[in-house]
Amino acid sequence: EVQLLESGGGLVQPGGSLRLSCAASGFTFNTYAMSWVRQAPGKGLEWVSIISGTGHATEYADSVKGRFTISRDNSNNTVYLQMNSLRAEDTAVYFCVGGFYYMYYFDFWGQGTRLTVSS
Amino acid sequence: EFVLTQSPGTLSLSPGESATLSCRASQRINSDYLAWYQQKAGQAPRLLIYGTSRRATGIPDRFSGSGSRTDFTLTISRLEPEDFAVYYCQRYGDSLEFGQGTKVDI
Numbered sequence: 001e002v003q004l005l006e007s008g009g010g011l012v013q014p015g016g017s018l019r020l021s022c023a024a025s026g027f028t029f030n031t032y033a034m035s036w037v038r039q040a041p042g043k044g045l046e047w048v049s050i051i052s053g054t055g056h057a058t059e060y061a062d063s064v065k066g067r068f069t070i071s072r073d074n075s076n077n078t079v080y081l082q083m084n085s086l087r088a089e090d091t092a093v094y095f096c097v098g099g100f101y102y103m104y105y106f107d108f109w110g111q112g113t114r115l116t117v118s119s
Numbered sequence: 120e121f122v123l124t125q126s127p128g129t130l131s132l133s134p135g136e137s138a139t140l141s142c143r144a145s146q147r148i149n150s151d152y153l154a155w156y157q158q159k160a161g162q163a164p165r166l167l168i169y170g171t172s173r174r175a176t177g178i179p180d181r182f183s184g185s186g187s188r189t190d191f192t193l194t195i196s197r198l199e200p201e202d203f204a205v206y207y208c209q210r211y212g213d214s215l216e217f218g219q220g221t222k223v224d225i
Contacts, residue, residue: 035215044207044217044218044219044220045156045158045164045207045209045217045220046217047215047216047217050215059215095163095164103211103212103213103214103215104152104169104211104212105152105154105166105169105209105211106154106156106164106166106209107166107175108165108166109163109164109165110163111162111163112163
């Protein structure tokens with residue numbers, strides 16, 4: 001059974017930093033591209049970032065480019081999202097998602113971790 | 120700028136009826152790289168349809184997708200109580216973009 005378990009969310013002040021983690025199991029992790037997708041309270045879905053199975057390719061939404069960094073550890077089946085210079089508009093539930101192909105649809109989703117950016 | 124526009128915003132229907140959800144792209148989508156997701160309240164989204172019309176594993180055949188170029192449709196025939204949810208379309212390939220969602224309400 002595929003499982004994606006996000007952690008690391010919480011309350012952060014504007015300008016602060018936080019790192020999200022996503023522990024994966026139940027599939028061949030290093031063959032899947034992994035993404036983060038977020039959902040602000042009461043809003044729709046917004047793709048944030050993607051990393052290829054090898055970790056050699058990454059992409060970011062314009063809204064987070066230069067502030068967020070995605071990475072992965074294939075030896076521990078974990079993907080990370082380092083978030084710096086956080087803003088109120090980054091407040092959202094962050095979903096870890098997996099897709100077999102890079103820049104394709106998302107086959108499976110974690111349950112999400114909540115980030116609140118507020119003073 | 121590429122934009123996906125879903126309509127209507129909310130669709131109020133009864134169990135047993137059919138639902139037709141629209142997703143319109145501001146530019147042509149190549150190779151029919153259009154997916155649909157379902158999100159129930161308090162849950163993560165799940166993949167329903169990819170490649171415009173291909174059902175994901177385990178998705179019942181009352182869900183069907185169609186369309187091409189800039190106009191795409193998700194049809195849910197014979198709505199079941201568990202189908203009342205929010206539905207999102209997504210373009211993939213060139214970039215990853217979501218529509219704003221359509222809520223199917225009782």
